[in-house]
Amino acid sequence: MSRLSRQVQPAETYLAKLTEADWATLMKREVLLKGSKGQYGVMVATPVDAGIAWAVLTDYDNFYRFLPSVAESRVVEKEGDRTVVEQLDRRRILLSTMESLVRTENLEIDRQQISFRLLEGNLEYMYGHWRIDPSPSDRGDLNLLLVSRAGKGRGRCWPL
Template identity: 35%
Template sequence: MYGRLLLAGTLFAVAAGAQEPRPEVTFSASREGELVNVFGTVQLPVAPRIAWSVLTDYEGYPRFISQVKESRVIARNDTGVVLQQRGEFGILFLKQTLESRLLVTEQAQRIVLARSIEGPLRDFHGRYELEPVPGGVRLTYHGRFVPDFDLPPFIGMAALRYSLRKNFQEMTEEIMARGQRPE
């Protein structure tokens, strides 16, 4: 009996060790007065072009970011891509639905800049940046905005932080998943 338990434990440990560890995400969201600042970074063992294909798959966001319910390209022109997005954030009983229109510009398959055209996030500016590193790519996000809705001091910021981190994590998981697909 003891021998079987030891064998089962060893097999479990080997199987668990064989799985690739999840990349460590560094993430923060803080408030300074009305302004919310967001930062996230992660190093991923995938080619930069794979990360780029996920970042710019705007209409695919609802498939892999659970809180994005709709993301449509309204226009593409010399100034960038106009996106219409609908989603929600929150935890438990505190849910907020958001509908916004964004102007997105892409720079050299390395930087995606977004700013709000209309919606409940005043002065929204977001920036994804890809930096090639040995063995993969570093994805960094910086964002800032002023919410045009009530955000209760403690639970509101906790719900917002949870939702934003979850979105960033789901984005990185999709990048990893696409990186493991055969080409």
Template identity: 40%
Template sequence: MSSGLAVFVTPHLQKHRRSLAGSLPAIALGATLVLSPLALAGAANNPIASLPAQEQAALESGAAVLTGREGQYTCRVLVNAPVATVWKVLTDYDNFENFYPNVVSSQIVENKGNRKVFEQVYVINALIFTKEERVRIAATETYPKQIDFSLVQGDLNSLKGAWRIDPVASDRVLITHQVSVVPKDKDRALFYGIYEDTLENLLRSVKQQVEQYAVR
């Protein structure tokens, strides 16, 4: 799970990822020696220019780029939409079940200005078992740049992170999802394998939702 559930891949987890794809609330990149157009632009305000060339190329291709390990993750995706549309989707807490992977319900339970608490129910599918979990997450909004989130209640030791919104152009935005998660599960390798798959799926789903809104 991630901020909106709650959202990198180490070599020893590769054997889990194929069998556990599509579970839990969520790239192995080929090397390239060619600088992308975004890198060549090199604008001081370009949030992508400082990233490695292979990550830039993957983002430009539409992929979600996941880095990190063992509960410390950063996932990015580039979307073709204005900042206002991105913000609308990332703060649509009552409708996360419509596009968040494995979320079956989501609703705001507390609303105090820029601080919202929302409750989600999500389903974990892993090999021979299916498990339903309920979590409450507090989100603090700093319009239009960032949404910080943390676990209020749920079956995790801890969860916290942020969504960051960085405009690349008037109708192009880099979305960055950073999260730190510590499970209660004894089999942490299994948990992280599931979580990593879901985190990539989450960013792809957010991209799709944002770009659908943008053309309405």
């Protein structure tokens, strides 16, 4: 049984916090990054159909194809709307390449949100969610993809 919440916050909760400058960034289809100190929200507007975006976000075995720092990913366990994924993250920091191996629990909610949390790995903690929402009607016919990571996600990484 998952310890992740099945609650989906209304889109207005985060959309109301966007400034006109934020909307201008999104309408240019540029990535919008908000937050600090390990609590971040990343948002992008896309003309891609929400169903296609959902199919990509739930294709856990292929995360390495579209998440730049993910070198490997595989489904370890699947039960209903809960999926456990193991992934190897590799990133270049200064003159070193650092690796972290994590196992996450992912809970799919109403084809709109994926809540995730760290189950094990060499990070202290990591949790957050992916979600897909239509943009408000006065902002165009785009879907908004939000990645919100709460937690510092820092920890021990192995240099290669």
